[in-house]
Amino acid sequence: MEKVKYYNRKPLPLEMHKVCIVQKTRIPTVEERVNAIRRAGFNTYRLESDDLYLDMLTDSGVNAMTNEQLGAMMIGDDCYAGSSTYKRLKNKIKEIFNKDYFLPVHQGRACEYMLALSYVKPGSIVPMNFQFGTSVNKIRYCGGDYVICIQEDGLNRQSSNPFKGDFDLVKLERILREKGDNVAFVRIEAGTNLIGGQPIALDNMLAVAELCKKYGVLSVLDASLLQDNLHFIKTRENAYSGMSIREIVRIMSDAMDIIYFSARKLGFGRGGAIILNDETEFEHIKTFVANFEGFPTFGGMSVKEMEAIRVGLDDTMDEDIIAQGPQFIEYLCTELEDAGIPVVTPPGGLGCHIDAMKFVPHIKRDEFPGGSLAAAIYIASGARGMERGGIDEPWEDPEVEPYGSMELVRLAVPRRVYTVSQMNYLIDRLCWLYDNRELIGGIKFETPAPHNFYDALNSVSDWPERLAAKFREDFGESL
Numbered sequence: 047m048e049k050v051k052y053y054n055r056k057p058l059p060l061e062m063h064k065v066c067i068v069q070k071t072r073i074p075t076v077e078e079r080v081n082a083i084r085r086a087g088f089n090t091y092r093l094e095s096d097d098l099y100l101d102m103l104t105d106s107g108v109n110a111m112t113n114e115q116l117g118a119m120m121i122g123d124d125c126y127a128g129s130s131t132y133k134r135l136k137n138k139i140k141e142i143f144n145k146d147y148f149l150p151v152h153q154g155r156a157c158e159y160m161l162a163l164s165y166v167k168p169g170s171i172v173p174m175n176f177q178f179g180t181s182v183n184k185i186r187y188c189g190g191d192y193v194i195c196i197q198e199d200g201l202n203r204q205s206s207n208p209f210k211g212d213f214d215l216v217k218l219e220r221i222l223r224e225k226g227d228n229v230a231f232v233r234i235e236a237g238t239n240l241i242g243g244q245p246i247a248l249d250n251m252l253a254v255a256e257l258c259k260k261y262g263v264l265s266v267l268d269a270s271l272l273q274d275n276l277h278f279i280k281t282r283e284n285a286y287s288g289m290s291i292r293e294i295v296r297i298m299s300d301a302m303d304i305i306y307f308s309a310r311k312l313g314f315g316r317g318g319a320i321i322l323n324d325e326t327e328f329e330h331i332k333t334f335v336a337n338f339e340g341f342p343t344f345g346g347m348s349v350k351e352m353e354a355i356r357v358g359l360d361d362t363m364d365e366d367i368i369a370q371g372p373q374f375i376e377y378l379c380t381e382l383e384d385a386g387i388p389v390v391t392p393p394g395g396l397g398c399h400i401d402a403m404k405f406v407p408h409i410k411r412d413e414f415p416g417g418s419l420a421a422a423i424y425i426a427s428g429a430r431g432m433e434r435g436g437i438d439e440p441w442e443d444p445e446v447e448p449y450g451s452m453e454l455v456r457l458a459v460p461r462r463v464y465t466v467s468q469m470n471y472l473i474d475r476l477c478w479l480y481d482n483r484e485l486i487g488g489i490k491f492e493t494p495a496p497h498n499f500y501d502a503l504n505s506v507s508d509w510p511e512r513l514a515a516k517f518r519e520d521f522g523e524s525l
């Protein structure tokens with residue numbers, strides 16, 4: 047969508063929907079917020095919904111549905127085998143992705159499990175632009191491993207590269223040439239979650255698919271974050287700016303052997319899908335779906351959700367609708383950058399990512415700058431983000447605490463859920479926090495190593511109480 051021009055105001059992202067149903071929310075007082083984050087072990091995963099004003103932990107399964115999706119849910123055909131709901135969703139997938147075969151599963155990570163069971167053997171490797179935990183865990187569970195092939199600029203937190211999620215094609219080709227027989231498949235993540243929702247260019251995807259064909263390896267597209275990635279292809283990749291979203295999807299899909307996605311993100315619902323053209327591969331994966339997920343016409347999904355996804359996929363082809371997430375994120379990032387707050391650039395999809403190592407440089411890696419900042423943001427605003435750093439990092443060696451390649455706080459922007467005024471409130475509180483950043487201290491695990499990302503931590507001092515006292519002093523009240 048062309049951004050609307052304003053006569054005498056700064057441009058604002060503009061919602062292309064009207065709100066029909068709302069959910070009441072409240073802002074807990076700053077004292078309640080300190081108590082809640084202490085109770086939650088300084089881990090935002092452990093906060094409860096009632097503790098939150100803005101829940102920006104994730105965009106997964108929390109995107110607002112349309113009246114048309116809610117209406118479609120009522121025609122869900124709850125039939126164990128051969129449901130007409132399956133046929134309707136299969137037809138919609140064929141219309142959009144031009145692929146004949148579709149397997150439903152209960153969510154994105156189940157797609158990954160089914161694919162790993164189907165293709166990964168001990169000694170297999172899976173090259174990918176970047177890793178995502180749910181995917182690599184399944185690969186390892188099946189005895190394989192992954193190789194990251196992100197291009198050099200991908201890990202630069204501040205950059206003007208419009209497609210930081212691109213593959214390093216030279217590295218990928220070297221792996222395919224040297225280890226082709228052991229490559230289970232190449233996984234293409236569009237967009238890349240852990241480096242800040244950064245997109246991959248369509249030309250790069252097509253080049254990867256071409257290399258896969260050359261070396262006889264399956265190309266597998268993780269399309270969970272495709273909605274935002276499509277917007278970036280349309281707006282940042284000149285060769286495709288004149289095409290419709292449907293035309294872009296068609297070119298992409300025709301090049302890929304298998305596409306899977308978390309429908310908690312793509313399709314505004316809750317579920318997962320594996321889609322492909324090859325009947326033999328379909329039959330192969332289907333046996334795992336039938337054994338582990340559910341009969342292959344529902345695969346563990348509720349038929350109501352399947353109907354909602356069918357309608358949601360059409361929304362995903364609508365440029366006006368898919369522009370809103372990235373425009374909200376760009377707005378957040380730009381306002382924060384203008385205030386001097388370090389964010390990952392260029393703005394990507396999924397959410398706004400704050401660079402904790404620059405926000406709180408005084409906090410050492412073993413006191414988790416990202417996790418500490420996420421806790422401080424909650425105390426300052428009642429907004430819950432997610433640490434993306436050392437706490438979240440998988441342990442390779444149980445003796446050695448791992449540190450992530452980045453220490454970020456992700457403030458995810460669930461689609462069509464929050465308004466610009468709520469974003470303005472958040473920006474205001476983040477500016478206050480930045481001015482008081484020296485009050486933020488570190489956090490330490492309470493549990494013995496190796497830790498999980500959902501384990502409890504504790505503050506190294508009474509910094510949360512001191513931060514809350516300053517908040518009261520500055521705002522004169524506790525909201």
Ligand code: F0G
Pocket residue numbers: 103104105106153154155156178180235237239268270271308309310317318
């Ligand atoms: N692939 C990508 C790129 C994802 O971001 C996710 C989930 C999955 C697969 C797994 O899908 O949750 O339906 O099982 N990302 C969520 C997040 C968890 O918050 O970023 P799922």
